[in-house]
Every structure is written in structure tokens, then in C-alpha cells.
Amino acid sequence: MKQDDSRIIDYLIHGNGQNNLDKLLSYSYITNVDQTIRWLYPSKLKTPTFLNFYSSSSLRAKIFIIAIKVLFTLKLSNLIKSDEVFLSVHEGSLLQRILDKYPGYNHSIFTGTVGKNRKIIVELNNGYKSLVFAKVAISNTSKDLIQNEFHVLSKLKCENLTSIYVPTVLAYSKKELLEISNIKPKRCKQPSKLIDVQIVALTQINSINHKYVQWKDMQAKFEIESLIENLKVKVIVDNGLDGQRVDSYIEKLSLLRKTINNEESLSCGLAHGDFTPWNMYINHEKLYIYDWELSKEAMPVLFDLFHYIFQSEVMINRSDYMHVKNEIERVLGLISTKQLIKQLDVDINVNFIFYLIYISSYYIDIYSEQKELHTQAFWLFEVWDDAVSDALDSPNGIF
Numbered sequence: 001m002k003q004d005d006s007r008i009i010d011y012l013i014h015g016n017g018q019n020n021l022d023k024l025l026s027y028s029y030i031t032n033v034d035q036t037i038r039w040l041y042p043s044k045l046k047t048p049t050f051l052n053f054y055s056s057s058s059l060r061a062k063i064f065i066i067a068i069k070v071l072f073t074l075k076l077s078n079l080i081k082s083d084e085v086f087l088s089v090h091e092g093s094l095l096q097r098i099l100d101k102y103p104g105y106n107h108s109i110f111t112g113t114v115g116k117n118r119k120i121i122v123e124l125n126n127g128y129k130s131l132v133f134a135k136v137a138i139s140n141t142s143k144d145l146i147q148n149e150f151h152v153l154s155k156l157k158c159e160n161l162t163s164i165y166v167p168t169v170l171a172y173s174k175k176e177l178l179e180i181s182n183i184k185p186k187r188c189k190q191p192s193k194l195i196d197v198q199i200v201a202l203t204q205i206n207s208i209n210h211k212y213v214q215w216k217d218m219q220a221k222f223e224i225e226s227l228i229e230n231l232k233v234k235v236i237v238d239n240g241l242d243g244q245r246v247d248s249y250i251e252k253l254s255l256l257r258k259t260i261n262n263e264e265s266l267s268c269g270l271a272h273g274d275f276t277p278w279n280m281y282i283n284h285e286k287l288y289i290y291d292w293e294l295s296k297e298a299m300p301v302l303f304d305l306f307h308y309i310f311q312s313e314v315m316i317n318r319s320d321y322m323h324v325k326n327e328i329e330r331v332l333g334l335i336s337t338k339q340l341i342k343q344l345d346v347d348i349n350v351n352f353i354f355y356l357i358y359i360s361s362y363y364i365d366i367y368s369e370q371k372e373l374h375t376q377a378f379w380l381f382e383v384w385d386d387a388v389s390d391a392l393d394s395p396n397g398i399f
Contacts, residue, residue: 001085005037008111011138012120013089013096022091028081034372035082041108043084048072049125050108052182055278057190058316094177098122098134101171105131114374115366116141117293132170135178143175145293150178152295159208163201165288183288188281192312193327194305198280199336201287206269206301206344213298216262220299220358227361228253236368240378245385246364252388257357259395260350267346268298275304276311300351301344305331307359314379321386325398328352332399349397356391360384 001009026043030050039050048068056062071080089096099107105124112118120136137143150172157168167180215221231250236243272279273294281288309327313319319327331337332348341348360381367377390398 002036004114005111008118008120008138009037009040009087011094012109012122012136013087013093022089022093022096025087025089026084027087028077028084030080031082036114037082037111039108039110042106045077045106045108046072047106047125047128048077049106049123049128049130050110052123052130052184053108053110053121055190057192057277057312094136095122098124098177098179102132112138114372115370117145117366118142119146130182130184133167133180133182135180137176146172146178147175148295149180149291149293152292153180156292161204163197163204163287165286166292167290180290183290184281185283185288188283188288190277190281192277192316194308194331194334195282196334196336197282197285197287198275198308199305199331199334199340201289202275202304203336203340203343205272205304206340208270209297210267210269210301210344211298212265212345213268214262215260215264215266218266218268218298220296220354224257224357224361227365228257231361231365231368234365234368237371239367239371239373241367241373241381245381246368249360249364249381249385249388252385252392253357253361256353256388256391259391260353264347264350266350266354267301267344269301269344270297271295271299271303273299273304273307275308277308277316300354301340301346302348302351303355303358305337306352306355310359310380310383314383315376318379319383321383321390324383324387325390329399348399352399353391356384356387360388 027040028043028045029037029040032038039053041050051065051068054061054065056065068080071077099105102124106127107125108123110121110123112120116139119138119142122134122136123130124132124134135146135149137146150169153166153169156166165183167183169178169180171177171179228250231246236246272289272292273296274291279289279291306328309331310324313324313327317323340346363377363380367373
């Protein structure tokens with residue numbers, strides 16, 4: 001077991017510092033390509049409910065899910081586990097507190113995505129269906145994220161939402177633990193392409209507290225400027241990122257942000273912040289959306305639309321910028337998208353430039369501190385670089 005995995009697991013089972021051992025539990029686990037633990041589950045688990053952590057938006061993912069389910073049905077789950085470990089779960093630890101609250105429930109654990117936003121997620125199920133997800137913060141950053149999700153979900157429950165479903169907050173404690181309901185419908189899909197269902201949902205989301213904000217007054221503008229100035233002097237850890245290319249890219253971002261006039265008014269509303277195929281389900285023309293940690297108000301409309309396309313095209317299809325651009329043009333041509341743009345009076349090109357500057361500066365700042373980067377980070381950087389160059393070469397707008 002790698003050092004980071006040990007630290008994460010110890011935090012969960014020794015979180016309160018008590019020394020009384022409650023029980024010794026046997027867990028099987030499945031690792032990522034780099035041999036870090038991805039999923040941890042009781043060795044006696046009969047149904048692979050940990051698959052609820054896994055997106056089925058690609059053909060490869062669908063095949064993987066079917067294969068795992070077949071092996072569990074045939075009682076051959078030993079063929080897919082990476083190894084087994086015995087954990088001494090302390091009485092009063094975070095994990096034991098969660099399990100005590102849901103007696104008789106089975107569980108599995110997702111150790112989280114590497115980076116400063118990392119958190120642990122404990123999935124609780126009745127043996128067949130996942131019912132609760134408990135998010136455990138392991139850093140100040142992840143504490144802020146689950147606090148933000150708590151506030152956003154609480155607010156959304158007061159909205160008259162007709163096109164979307166969101167999780168119900170079951171419990172929240174001291175920025176440390178957030179328990180939410182599982183909203184996955186029995187029959188659902190996670191398409192990698194944007195269709196009308198998502199666009200209609202986005203119209204409703206972006207309309208919440210919709211207003212026009214001048215560029216000079218946007219909170220996000222100050223966040224961007226701070227990130228860019230910080231990145232200009234920041235030393236990147238040795239993780240494969242080319243420091244000179246990053247410096248060149250940051251200079252291009254500085255030029256691009258100056259193309260937005262200070263007096264420019266941007267059409268803004270609520271944004272999910274991580275609107276991607278793996279954070280939603282579609283069922284009967286309704287959108288079920290979860291993971292609202294990065295949600296923000298007063299964000300330029302279409303932020304989520306652009307994010308969905310960049311993430312799905314690059315992360316799932318490994319597309320280059322030209323394919324991403326073509327997909328944006330396809331989505332902008334949908335009647336539902338045209339209605340959204342007209343209803344909320346959106347300047348497509350200005351909002352696209354905002355998205356590029358904001359999302360790339362945010363993630364490059366995170367990547368610059370990570371000792372190990374996943375391959376997709378390099379793919380995204382390549383596409384962002386080409387997109388920014390295209391925007392700089394198109395003074396009258398790309399779209």
C-alpha cells in the first residue's frame with residue numbers, strides 16, 4: 001500500500017485519535033494504473049455497489065461495469081481485486097461513526113482523486129442499491145468544498161426545479177462530513193454528448209439569480225488575476241509539465257484577459273462548476289445532477305456548457321482542439337441552445353474567453369503543485385493551449 005493511501009485510510013479509521021480498537025475488518029481493494037487504491041470494500045461484499053463511483057459514459061466503461069457485475073454474480077470477484085488488507089477500525093473514528101449511523105448497511109470506499117480537492121467518499125447500501133454517500137473532507141480545501149456543496153444543495157431545495165433532480169442533504173457536520181442521498185434512477189444513461197435534456201436543465205440552472213455583471217466588478221475576474229500573477233512566479237514541481245510552455249501559456253492568458261473590456265456586461269447565473277457526463281444521469285427527459293462542490297453564483301452563462309464539451313471530448317474521446325471546436329459549434333446550433341442564448345442574452349465569444357481563462361488558470365495552479373499528474377492533465381493542457389491561441393488569432397470572435 002502506497003504512503004498516500006495509508007495516510008488517507010488512517011485518517012478515516014483513526015480520525016479521532018482514540019486508541020480503543022473496535023473491530024478488525026477484512027477489505028479487498030482495486031487499484032488505479034499507478035497502483036494507488038481506487039476502491040476499497042469489505043471482502044464479503046456480494047454486490048459491486050462501488051461501481052456507483054464509476055461513470056458509464058464511454059463504451060469501455062460500460063464493458064468494464066458489465067464484466068465486474070458478471071464476475072460478482074459468478075462468485076469470481078477474487079479475479080478483479082488487486083489485493084486484500086485487514087484494517088483495525090477504531091471506536092469513534094469517522095468510518096465507525098458513519099457505519100454506526102446506518103446499522104445493517106453494507107459499504108464501500110472511494111479514496112478520492114489525487115490533488116488538493118481530494119476527499120474520501122463512503123458509499124452505503126442495503127446489499128443491492130446504494131442509498132447514501134458520505135463525503136469526508138481530508139484537507140482545508142476539501143472542507144471548503146463540501147461546505148459549499150451543503151449550502152448550494154440547501155438553496156436548490158428551495159427552488160422550483162422542474163427539469164433537474166439534486167441530492168438531498170441528510171446530514172452535515174463541522175465542514176468535515178456531508179451525507180447526501182443517492183439520486184441515481186433505476187434506468188438511466190450518461191451520454192458523452194450534450195443533448196436537449198442537459199441544455200434545458202442548464203437554462204434552468206443558469207437562470208437562478210441571473211444578472212448582468214460588468215467585467216470590472218466580477219469576483220471571478222479578481223480570482224483569475226490573482227491566479228495568473230501567482231503562476232507567473234510559481235515554481236512547478238517536477239511532474240512532467242514543461243515549465244517554459246506553462247510560462248508561455250500564462251503570458252497568452254494575460255493577453256487574452258485584456259481582450260475583455262472592463263465595461264463589458266456578462267450574462268451571469270448559477271453554474272454547477274463541474275458539469276460533466278460523470279456527474280449526472282438522464283432518465284425520462286429529466287437530469288439528475290450531483291457533485292455540486294465547485295458550484296458558484298454569478299458565473300457567465302455557458303460556462304457549464306463549454307466545460308461539458310471540453311471534458312467529455314478530451315477525457316473520454318481524447319479529441320484535439322479542432323474536434324472540441326466542432327462539437328461546440330454543433331451544440332450551439334441546437335434549437336434548445338439558441339433559445340438559452342436568446343433568453344439569457346449571452347455573448348458567446350466573451351463567455352467562451354472567460355471560460356478558457358478561468359478553468360485553465362484554476363487547474364494549472366492545481367497541477368503545478370501535484371507530484372504526479374494523470375495523463376489527461378497533459379491532454380487538457382494541449383487543448384487549452386490551442387484554444388487560447390485560436391481566441392487570440394480571432395479578434396472578431398471564434399463563434
